[in-house]
Amino acid sequence: MNAQQGGGRAGAHRVLILGAGCAGTATAVQLAARVDGRQDVQVTLVNAQERFTERMRLHMTATGQRVAELDVPELPAGTGARFVHGLGGVESAAEIAERHPGMNVVLLGRAEPGAAMGPRARRYLRGALDRLGVPRGCPARWG
Known part of the structure; x- marks a missing residue:
């Protein structure tokens, strides 16, 4: 946007x-x-x-x-x-990306979003962020 x-x-x-x-x-x-x-x-x-x-x-x-x-x-x-x-970070990023598809939304954090979730929930979250075109990353891993 x-x-x-x-x-x-x-x-x-x-x-x-x-x-x-x-x-x-x-x-x-x-x-x-x-x-x-x-x-x-x-x-x-x-x-x-x-x-x-x-x-x-x-x-x-x-x-x-x-x-x-x-x-x-x-x-x-x-x-x-x-x-x-x-909202929290993941929820806000998803909401913004969905409402404003032309806007660049990037999600950064200490760990991958959903790292503390179970495998099924983590896959669902990653799939939703991928569908919305929200790249995500962990700066500690960019090193």
Whole structure:
């Protein structure tokens, strides 16, 4: 989808980051800082939950210790990136690819999508993403 079809200006870049974990949040904040003041770039961070889960501190939670409550919408505040409460990464990528077939949608993550699923579910997911033309990859394997 080009900017004119989506209601934006011709030549505008809209970057959609799916997932507000450490990597997604850092990417949104750093990219927004890098393009600060440019009217032709819009950075949007989408996450299924508004609460940020610090995986590095889950052991503290398990032992009853209190950890800071971090709200995802506040994390990119003041950077120029905006937050949208929405689906998770795989669901969002599939939905976008289905609704906007001409748009380039690429799904990146630590592991292949569905890596934790059983074999049948993983095959189904891969088949659905293939039908939608969504390439997927794991940067650690590109090395």
